[in-house]
C-alpha cells in the first residue's frame with residue numbers, strides 16, 4: 001500500500017499554452033517572468049538577486065520550463081543533475097480558473113462552459129441580486145463590478161462599514177465574491193449570505209461563490225483574513241479523490257482543497273493560513289497519514305497574495321520560502337510514497353489586469369522509488385489523476401495517461 005502527497009502551488013504557471021490566444025495570454029509566463037525580473041535586479045525587497053530555488057531546480061523545474069517555453073529561465077541552467085521526474089501539462093478544460101484546474105488534475109476536466117458575468121460594470125442581473133438581498137433580509141449592496149479584491153476594499157470598505165451593505169464583485173473567472181467586515185457585519189452572517197448566493201446562482205452556472213471577510217478600521221488598514229471560504233459546485237463526475245475515499249483510503253485536505261472539491265471525496269480536513277502554516281500542516285499530515293492516503297495541499301498565497309496583486313517581489317520571496325521547506329518533506333518519505341508538485345493555472349505578476357493567465361503547469365514527481373527523467377509535455381492535467389489512480393491501484397479514470 002502506498003501514499004501520495006500533492007503540493008498544489010496555486011497559480012505557478014510555467015509558460016503560455018498553445019491556446020493562450022483565446023484568453024489574451026500569449027507570452028504570459030509566471031515562472032519565467034519572475035525569474036527574469038529577479039535576475040535584472042528588479043525584486044530587491046526582503047530578498048535579492050536571481051531567483052534561488054535550489055530544491056525545485058534539482059527536481060527538474062528549469063528543464064520543464066525550458067520544455068514549455070523553449071527558453072532557459074534567467075538565473076537557471078539545464079546542466080545540473082536532476083533527481084526528479086519532470087514535465088509540463090496543458091489544460092483541456094475550457095476555463096483558467098481554480099476549480100477547473102483542480103478537478104482536471106483529479107481526472108475530471110471541465111469540458112462545458114461556465115457562466116460568467118462579463119460586464120465590467122453593473123455586472124449582476126438585478127433579478128439575481130434582488131433575490132439574494134430579499135432572502136438575506138438586506139436592502140442594498142455595493143460593488144456590482146469586476147474588481148481586484150484589495151482595491152475594492154479601499155474604495156468601498158468604509159461605506160460598507162457605515163451602511164452594512166455587502167460588497168458584491170466578480171472577475172474574469174466564473175465567480176461571485178462577497179466582501180464584508182468580519183466584526184461590523186459578522187463572519188457567520190457573511191457565510192449565510194454566501195450560502196444564499198450559492199443557491200440563487202445555480203441557474204447562472206457560476207463555479208464559485210467566495211466569502212471575502214476583512215478586518216481593519218479604515219481604507220488605510222483593511223486586511224483580508226484567513227476566514228475566506230469558497231463555495232464551489234460539485235465536480236461533474238467522480239474524481240480520483242472520490243475513488244480513493246470509496247476504496248477505504250484517506251484524502252486529507254490541507255488548506256482550501258476541500259472547498260474547491262465541494263468536500264466531495266474528502267475524508268479529513270486541516271485548515272491553515274499562510275505558506276508557513278500550510279507547510280507545517282502538510283508535514284504533520286504526512287507524519288500521521290496511514291497507507292492508502294493522499295495528502296493534498298493548496299498553497300493559495302502564490303495566487304491570492306502575490307499573483308492577483310501583481311506583486312512580483314512577494315511572489316519571488318514566497319517561492320524561495322517554499323523551496324526551503326522541501327527537504328523536510330523529502331526526509332519524511334517512506335519507500336512507496338510519491339510526491340507530485342503542480343499548479344492549477346498561471347497568474348503572471350507582470351501581466352496586464354489582475355486575472356489568471358492560461359499557462360502550462362509544472363508536473364514534478366519524486367519519491368524514493370521514482371526514476372528521474374523527462375515526462376515531456378502532458379496534454380491534460382488529468383495525467384496526474386490517472387497516475388494517482390494507478391499509484392493507489394484504483395480503476396482507471398476516464399481521462400489522462402499515467403506517467404507512472
Ligand SMILES: O=P(O)(O)O[C@H]1O[C@H](CO)[C@@H](O)[C@H]1O
Pocket residue numbers: 098147148149150170171172173174175177212303304308354
Ligand atoms: O482579487 P481577488 O479578490 O483576490 O479575487 C481573485 O480571486 C479569485 C479566485 O482566484 C479570482 O476570481 C479573482 O477575482
Ligand SMILES: [Mn+2]
Pocket residue numbers: 010011097098303344345
Ligand atoms: Mn487557483
Ligand SMILES: [Mn+2]
Pocket residue numbers: 098303304308356
Ligand atoms: Mn486566483
